Amino acid sequence: MGGSAVVVGGGIGGLAAALGLRLIGWEVTVVERAAALADAGAGISLHANGLRALDTLGVGAAVRAAARPQYTGGTRTPKGRLLTRMDGAALERALGTPIVGIPRSVLHRLLREALPPGCLHIGAEATSVDRTVPDRPRVSVQGRVLEADLVVAADGVNSRLRARLFPHHPGPAYSGSTVLRAITEHPVDLADDFQITWGRGAEFGHITFADGRAEWHAVLNAPPGVRHTDPLDAMRRRFADWHDPIPALLDATRPEAVLHHDIHELTTPLPTFTAGHVALLGDAAHAMTPNLGQGACQALEDAATLAAALAAGPTVGSALARYDAERRPRSQAVARAARQAGRMGQRLAHPAAVALRDTALRVTPSRAMIRAILRHADWTPPALGLDHRTP
Structure with missing residues (x-):
């Protein structure tokens, strides 16, 4: 079964969905409201489930080559006392791969480069979706109307299409935490590939990249909307008495590199991930807090599962029912x-x-910690059953 699709949202989930649809022979148009792809963002950890989805989508090898395996690390107290140790080698034995760390911008670029020129349209904001004709949804994109066999709503936690499709859903809720994060300007001498420190209502963590630079993040209990005139200085003061290498990570960061976002999630689950021939994917469908490092991995699972369901057919409707059920x-x-x-x-x-x-x-x-990770990371993607050629 082939067809045409409009993917709304050019983030990791949207680009992954486009790759999957292209692999099974669909014509795909991706619309992204950002006027320019600045490749901004911090870092991301990918567990085995996300990497397996990327393998299915044809870009797993490229992502692994650009990423750094996370073999060593753990959780500490602010004074540096070790609470738990992460055994990346044990994870690799159990799953065939350790967790890997990669700059979000690099992952986005690798997904984007795997698509043909002209597939991604930036500066194109989708404002509504019309399902008057059930099997031919139409998306309004800044004065134009794009009609397709399928629309994929991958437009993020504040999804405009989700609000249109589910007008009575309360939408995302503030989690009670805000996050500041950045990538260091230069390599930092770090003992561990990955580390999290938990204090009272605060977390500071880092992951190390293949080039020696690191991403750090600070998650804080805070009212929504709180912002700092100098975010980097605020973090230096907040974590002044926390253990090394936290001060070194902050000192290696340019002030303008710090990103600050409140964390929102869908605390009220959606009753379905589909509406007619529209499928919701990624944060638009199930925005979650970052505490398990599974947000992007779940979006990648969505993309691989959607492609497999559509490849199996026999109709778009039945495929979307399978996608929702899985x-x-x-x-x-x-x-x-x-x-x-x-x-x-x-x-x-x-x-x-x-x-x-x-x-x-x-x-x-430590084996109990490994089992906790396996509970979510040990996922096998459905086969695409590729009998098609990419158009």
Whole structure:
């Protein structure tokens, strides 16, 4: 079964969906409202499930070549005491790959370069979707109307198309946490590939990239909308007494490189990921907190599953029913687990609760930590059944 599709949103999920649809022989147009692709962003960790989805989509090898495996690291207290150790080699034995770290901009570029020229249209904002003709949805894009057999809404946590399709849904809710993050300007001498430090209502973490630079992030309990005149200076003051290499990471960062976003999630699950011949994907469908590092991985799973369902057919309607049945329970369960992980981790602020959490982590066997990661990362993508040629 071939057809035409309009993908709304040129982020990781949207580009991955376009790759999957192209692989099964569909004609695809991607519209992205950003006027320029600045390749901004910090870093991203990809678990085995995300890498397996990328393999299915044909770009796994390129992503692995650009990424750095995360073999060493763990969780610490602000004074530097080790709470848990991450065993990347054990993960690799269990899953065939360790977790890898890569700049988000590099991952985006690799996805974009795998698409043919002219497939991605930037500065093109989709404002509405018309389902008057059920099997030929039409998307309004700045005065133009694009008609296709399928529309993929991959337009993020604040999805405009989701709001149109589900007008009674409350939309995203503030999680109670805000995140500041950046990539260092130059390589930093770090002992670990990956590290998280938990304090009272705060988390500081880093991942190291293949070129020696690192991404750091600071997640803080805060009211929504709080901003700093000098975010980097605010982080230096906030984490002044936290252990090395946190000060070194901040010192290696340019002030203008710091990004600051409030974390929103879909605490009210959607009743379905489809509406007629429209499929929701990624944050538009299941925006979650970053506490499990699964947001992008779940979007990549969506893309691979959508392509496989459409390849199997026999109709778009039946394929979307399969996509919803396979993706909604799993992704919403991961979102719930991420929310719970945040509540038991970074969100804890009471001293007694923090002390109890830290004690529990210290006595938890490393194999139990591995099992916790496997619960979400051990996913096998459906086969695309490629009998088509990319047009």
